[in-house]
Amino acid sequence: MTATTTRSFHMDAPIRRITFREALDSEFAKIRSVRSTYWTLLICVVLSVGISLLIAAVTSANWDTLSATNRATVDMSSVVAGVYFGVLVVGVLGVLVVSTEYGTGMMRTSLTAFPRRSVLFLAKAVVLTLVVLVTGIIIAFASYGVASPFYTKHGVDLSLSHGANVRALLAVPVYLALVALMGLALGFLLRHTAAAISTLVGLFFVVPIITNFLPGTLGKDLNKIVPSNAGSAMMVTHAATPGSTPTLSPIGGFVALLIWTALLIVPAFWFFRHRDA
Amino acid sequence: MIEVRDLVKRYGDTTAVDHLSFAVEPGRITGFLGPNGAGKSTTMRLILGLDRPSSGSALIDGLPYRDLRDPLRYVGALLEARAVHGGRSAFNHLLYLAQTQGVPKRRVSEVLELVGLSGVAKKRTKGFSLGMGQRLGIAAALLGDPKILILDEPVNGLDPEGVLWVRQLLKALAGEGRTIFVSSHLMNEMAVTADHLIVIGRGKLQADMPVGQFIAQFSDTAVLVRTPEAEALRAAAGERGWTVADTDLDGALIVTGSTAPEIGELAAARGLVLHELTPQRASLEEAYMELTRETGEFAHRPAPAWGGADGRA
Missing domain, CATH: 3.40.50.300 (P-loop containing nucleotide triphosphate hydrolases)
Structure with missing residues (x-):
């Protein structure tokens, strides 16, 4: 503990421009080196796959009591039904990636390393997206593996030779990634874990309850575009059935969710660049 | 830089x-x-x-x-x-x-x-x-x-x-x-x-x-003096233009504008008994307090009178 050997490194080493690649490496090192990441992702996988399995088993057991209309709605979105809960967990991960940095003052350390804020913002978004996409693919195919036999034995066509079925499965990682980015944006905007998570929960679980009870076509239209319903629409492959709650088309759901994400990400980016850290 | x-x-x-x-x-x-x-x-x-x-x-x-x-x-x-x-x-x-x-x-x-x-x-x-x-x-x-x-x-x-x-x-x-x-x-x-x-x-x-310049510019030399003949010393110091202040230590005085040898010589010349003669070094903190007084986020209360353990080692 003496102060004799501070120059064991090279003070006069050439100065080089930091690259985006280094920002990515650094963000990846950060997300990898906290336990909360693993816990969050594990919970997300277990919850999504577990609930998908549960719903499949229950549906299968009660198949004989289902009406023809209800049977017609069983498709790939039923196989990955647990994702409805999983999205919230990755949203929380998105929040945590940012809010813990504000909570600890780490954000200032990060910004002294990457004073160009667009670089730091983009690196965080890219790393989070990649991590969640991989998790989403695992969830989609694990759910398919455990849940689809319960439906196929009743004659539901879930073959992956159908483009629509593959598309619905691949919508899972996309849906999860967009929600994670919404969480990230809320983290940047609110800078506070509890506030950002509450807002996210409100957006996904409270707003749909309200819009569900809104009267008239406006209520129906609003209900279609709330994030959770827009996201769920992405995984649907069956044709709209009369009498069921109207939803967007899969591509419509994707676009609506993309707009939701942009509505949060764009201001988050602007404020991050212009506010004091 | x-x-x-x-x-x-x-x-x-x-x-x-x-x-x-x-x-x-x-x-x-x-x-x-x-x-x-x-x-x-x-x-x-x-x-x-x-x-x-x-x-x-x-x-x-x-x-x-x-x-x-x-x-x-x-x-x-x-x-x-x-x-x-x-x-x-x-x-x-x-x-x-x-x-x-x-x-x-x-x-x-x-x-x-x-x-x-x-x-x-x-x-x-x-x-x-x-x-x-x-x-x-x-x-x-x-x-x-x-x-x-x-x-x-x-x-x-x-x-x-x-x-x-x-x-x-x-x-x-x-x-x-x-x-x-x-x-x-x-x-x-x-x-x-x-x-x-x-x-x-x-x-x-x-x-x-x-x-060094800060210390020279902002710190008064101060000396703690303990004497049974406080009033006589106070008068003698006053003649030389030095400032004498009471402390919260019983009977001790703080003389500023002078040095310990000068005070000792003055006391000897006047035949005054001294029990203690200690140069103070706490004055730098005081100078800093003085410099930033009224400027802190919270208003300072007046600094306590001289004395205490600070700088008496």
Whole structure:
């Protein structure tokens, strides 16, 4: 503990421009080196796959009591039904990636390393997206593996030779990634874990309850575009059935969710660049 | 070199930094002094590009921090001790920082060794004491082997051994030609650590000069005198134009404007008995208090009368 050997490194080493690649490496090192990441992702996988399995088993057991209309709605979105809960967990991960940095003052350390804020913002978004996409693919195919036999034995066509079925499965990682980015944006905007998570929960679980009870076509239209319903629409492959709650088309759901994400990400980016850290 | 030019930072109606200009030169320790709320941390954040100035500029070798290539290899900063994710180990925290700077992994072990944290490198920082947190922050600042170090209250929470260690470390780093800018609200600590002082109060520059000059300019020589013939001594000192003040120590007097030998000779010439004659060195802290009085965020109460243990050793 003496102060004799501070120059064991090279003070006069050439100065080089930091690259985006280094920002990515650094963000990846950060997300990898906290336990909360693993816990969050594990919970997300277990919850999504577990609930998908549960719903499949229950549906299968009660198949004989289902009406023809209800049977017609069983498709790939039923196989990955647990994702409805999983999205919230990755949203929380998105929040945590940012809010813990504000909570600890780490954000200032990060910004002294990457004073160009667009670089730091983009690196965080890219790393989070990649991590969640991989998790989403695992969830989609694990759910398919455990849940689809319960439906196929009743004659539901879930073959992956159908483009629509593959598309619905691949919508899972996309849906999860967009929600994670919404969480990230809320983290940047609110800078506070509890506030950002509450807002996210409100957006996904409270707003749909309200819009569900809104009267008239406006209520129906609003209900279609709330994030959770827009996201769920992405995984649907069956044709709209009369009498069921109207939803967007899969591509419509994707676009609506993309707009939701942009509505949060764009201001988050602007404020991050212009506010004091 | 760090150059601050006419820097202003306002938060609503509050002016945290008020037209501040100074330069921090390489090869010496520059102490940045001011009471709590004087604007020290804000100034440091402005220098590091974390906050945007309302007007003016803060430059590092002529460039704003945001335009530095490879900033962490150029500037090392300690802003707050707890700027670490509690769930991450000390090693991983530094590793992530190292990866942003093209710094080899072995440098992480080196700085952990340097700050005395090798033994707890793999422990999660959640369990770290304030002092360990400070050491980790200092390790992070040193990681890129930077030319310039900016440290906000680095001795906060350190035990006396830690304080001494920081002092020695900073002196060694300055001796290598680096620029060291270190803030503190403790005058006495800066008096023994810094070569140069920049003192601010309410965001305004109060003094910018070498420590020796600051001491010479702002500290009165004061001598504690204990005598059974207080009134006679008071009269004699008054004739010479020296100031005599009472203390809260029973019967002891403080004489300013003179030196211990002069007072001793005067007493001998007048045949006055002295029980104690002690030069005081607490006056530097007093001078600093005087300089920044009325400028702190919280109004100071009048300083207590002379006396107490301070400076009587």
